[in-house]
Amino acid sequence: MTSTTNKSIEPLFEAFHSEKLDLDNRTVMAPMTRGFSPEGIPGEDVAAYYRRRAENGVGLIVTEGTGINHPSSVSGASIPLFHGEESLNGWKHVVDEVHKAGGKIAPQLWHVGMTRKKGELPNEEALPVGPSGLSLDGEQVTEPLTTEETEQLVEAYAQAAADAKRLGFDAIELHGAHGYLIDQFFWEQTNKRTDRFGGDIVGRTQFAVEIIEACRREVGPDFPIIFRFSQWKMNDFNAKLAKTSEELDSFLQPLVSAxxxxxHCSTRRFWEPEFEGSDLNLAGWTKKLSGKPVISVGSVGLNGEFTSFNSAEATSLDNLMGKLENDEFDLVAIGRSLLIDPEWVKKIREGRAEDLQPFDKAALQQLY
Incomplete structure (x- = not known):
């Protein structure tokens, strides 16, 4: 196996201090859908799964996507929900266990939008919803959301944010990436609206802007709001919301103001430059343009990209450390490496490269 790093790993273990969030180090557990919450309720096994990462030094845990209070927010009977007494009680236990282990945790608030198929559990009768009723491939599946329905969705996100703060979470993350609902409003291929939620790249941020503002209203001025976005979609890895840094700037500014x-800038490979003429990745550009702290992500610590979900070996962190040293980004989210190995952060810190676990897709079938 390749040595994990020749460079100092110290930058990864410096404390992180921002206006509203302080972390012991720069590591983040990336949100990864697991589907181990029958009837949408996270149980003791889910709490233990997250606690193990906290015990082993992860700076911030971002949970798997959790469904907001809308009938078609998730697709699958074992995807956790973020509404209803039993599900919220389950999440309260998760928070308590992570905090007892000295960790910090944020729920990822999620609606899958038009990626849901008709007839899927947990609500078979609920139709998929999206800005224009279009699938990611552009097929007309349902009617567009009405303005009133869109506003109701905004309030569902706000309620989830209020519940997250009440339950004791340390932040929230809004899932605006990968072709799910918020991203369907961002993307010109799925948003053909002519009301205030459509139009150019700035107009298409309005749904997210109203969600962020509504969440802020509920959680107050001092509670951290993390926003995840991506260029790529699940059906198109080469998709671009912003084709230039100027377009990215136009996209980001309304979200900053909100x-x-x-x-949280989701890419498949963190080392790839986002635009020609610069080595900066998507997180690096986002930090430069927005002035906000950023999380970078994408096949950290492994030699195979995550979208294949095949096996992958541990690999050098030198490139990552170089970018972190140069302040290209502030935090580093780790996905599959932490999914297979709850001790990944601890092993890296202790220089135990030989003990790192290779990723195997069989790991998706259990909670390590």
């Missing part, structure tokens, strides 16, 4: 504290 109240985002930290951007």
């Amino acid at each position: 109240g985002v504290d930290i951007f």
Whole structure:
């Protein structure tokens, strides 16, 4: 196996201090859908799964996507929900366990939008919803959301944010990436609206802007709001919301003004430059343009990209450390490496490269 790093790993273990969030180090557990919450309720096994990461030194845990209070927010009977007494009680136990272990945790608030198929559980009768009723491939599946329905969705996100703060979470993350509902409003291929929620790249941010503002209203001025976005979609890895840095700037500014504290910039490979003429990745550009702290992510610590979900070996962190040293980004989200190995952060810190676990997709079938 390749040595994990020749460079100093110290930058990864410096404390992080921002206006509203303080962390012991720069590591983040990336949100990863697991589907181990029958009837949408996270149980003791889910709490233990997150606690193990906190015990082993992860700076911030971002949970798997959790469904807001809307009938078609998730697709699958075992995807956790973020509404209803039993599900919220389950999440309260998760928070308590992570805090007992000295960790910090944010729920990822999620609606899958038009990626949901008709007839899927948990609510078979609920139709998929989206800005224009279009699938990611552009097929007309349902009617567009009405303005009133769109506003109701905004309030559902706000309620989830209020519940997250009440339950004791340390922040929230809004899932605006990968072709799910918020991203369907961002993307010109899925948003053909002519009301205030449509139009050019700035107009298409309005749904997210109103969600962020509504969440801020509920959680107050000092509670951290993290916003995750991506260029790529699940059906198109080469998709671009912003084709130039100028377009990215136009996209980011309304979100900054609305109240985002930290951007989580989802890429498949963190080392790839986002635009020609610069080595900066998406997180690096986002930090430069927005002035906000950013989380970078994308196949950290592994030699195979996550979208294949095949096996992958541990690999050098030198490139990552170089970018972190140069302040290209502030925090680093780790996905599959932490999914297979709850001790990944601790092993990196202790220089135990030989003990790192290779990723195998069989790991998706259990909670390590």
